[in-house]
Amino acid sequence: MFNSLSDRLTATFKNLRGKGRLTEADVDGTVREIRRALLDADVAVPVVRSFVSRVKERALGLEVSQSLNPGQQVVKIVNEQLVEILGGQTRRINLAKNPPTVIMLAGLQGAGKTTLAGKLAKHLKSEGHTPLLVACDLQRPNAVKQLQINGERAGVPVYAPHPGVSSEFEEATGDPVVVAGNGVSEARQKQHDVVIVDTAGRLGVDEEMMKQAADIRAAINPHEVLFVIDSMIGQDAVNTAQAFNEGVDFTGVVLSKLDGDARGGAALSVTHVTGKPVMFASTGEGLDDFEVFHPDRMAGRILE
Numbered sequence: 001m002f003n004s005l006s007d008r009l010t011a012t013f014k015n016l017r018g019k020g021r022l023t024e025a026d027v028d029g030t031v032r033e034i035r036r037a038l039l040d041a042d043v044a045v046p047v048v049r050s051f052v053s054r055v056k057e058r059a060l061g062l063e064v065s066q067s068l069n070p071g072q073q074v075v076k077i078v079n080e081q082l083v084e085i086l087g088g089q090t091r092r093i094n095l096a097k098n099p100p101t102v103i104m105l106a107g108l109q110g111a112g113k114t115t116l117a118g119k120l121a122k123h124l125k126s127e128g129h130t131p132l133l134v135a136c137d138l139q140r141p142n143a144v145k146q147l148q149i150n151g152e153r154a155g156v157p158v159y160a161p162h163p164g165v166s167s168e169f170e171e172a173t174g175d176p177v178v179v180a181g182n183g184v185s186e187a188r189q190k191q192h193d194v195v196i197v198d199t200a201g202r203l204g205v206d207e208e209m210m211k212q213a214a215d216i217r218a219a220i221n222p223h224e225v226l227f228v229i230d231s232m233i234g235q236d237a238v239n240t241a242q243a244f245n246e247g248v249d250f251t252g253v254v255l256s257k258l259d260g261d262a263r264g265g266a267a268l269s270v271t272h273v274t275g276k277p278v279m280f281a282s283t284g285e286g287l288d289d290f291e292v293f294h295p296d297r298m299a300g301r302i303l304e
């Protein structure tokens with residue numbers, strides 16, 4: 001992910017190397033290249049606009065101060081702006097004062113929620129927590145089973161409406177809102193300090209799905225609602241994120257499939273358009289392909 005954006009930005013900065021001071025034309029040329037690179041990487045237009053104007057403003061300021069090494073300073077400015085659009089500080093899970101901490105996952109079908117549930121459970125377990133997974137994706141055949149397999153691999157128990165669901169032809173039934181509530185009660189009763197609730201998605205945003213997600217949110221009053229988004233979906237990322245932000249008022253974003261080779265820029269726009277931070281990244285199908293998202297490190301990788 002971001003390879004092409006990274007190459008383009010690096011090439012742009014090469015042109016500035018060795019310049020004693022930057023003329024307005026240098027800044028204009030550089031900013032134009034940055035704009036093109038961001039647009040080509042699928043970064044949303046309003047995000048590009050605000051990014052580029054900030055870089056330009058600051059880079060022109062440099063000329064006034066007649067900095068000794070303006071090329072490097074422009075790289076630093078771009079780096080800082082990238083960190084800013086990626087949310088600034090690393091944002092940790094907001095743990096409940098009175099456990100269990102309730103974490104709800106939301107997103108489109110195929111976004112990577114169920115996979116993420118297992119990864120997050122494993123990650124939290126490694127930090128000394130005692131998570132419980134709750135299977136509320138009762139729409140997709142096999143989703144409960146998939147969560148059970150992920151739970152088993154992560155060494156984390158799974159609360160499911162039908163523990164006996166064992167084949168992809170046996171569709172689980174039940175009301176996901178009730179299951180979610182029961183799952184949280186189970187966690188409280190069995191003294192799990194974190195509960196991760198996996199919910200159903202659809203291929204596209206629709207009212208019924210959003211209502212179900214909103215109903216689950218209202219029923220369990222989670223401390224975190226993580227919106228999982230497939231980084232490969234291109235420009236749709238922004239609209240989808242906005243729809244989920246309105247529908248379930250998520251508290252953080254998980255960028256999934258960052259291991260893919262898509263351009264990825266739309267995912268970079270999600271924080272800017274929703275005001276919600278990226279908290280985690282999913283980088284593969286395995287349970288360990290998971291990272292706490294650090295905006296500064298991601299910006300560094302893009303510019304390396």
Ligand code: GDP
Nearest residue numbers: 109110111112113114115256257282283284285
């Ligand atoms: P859900 O419908 O949102 O629960 O999505 P799933 O967790 O079932 O994931 C959908 C597909 O994407 C599955 O085939 C996963 O193995 C795959 N997947 C999930 N996360 C990642 C990731 O970070 N990288 C890659 N390459 N594949 C992923």
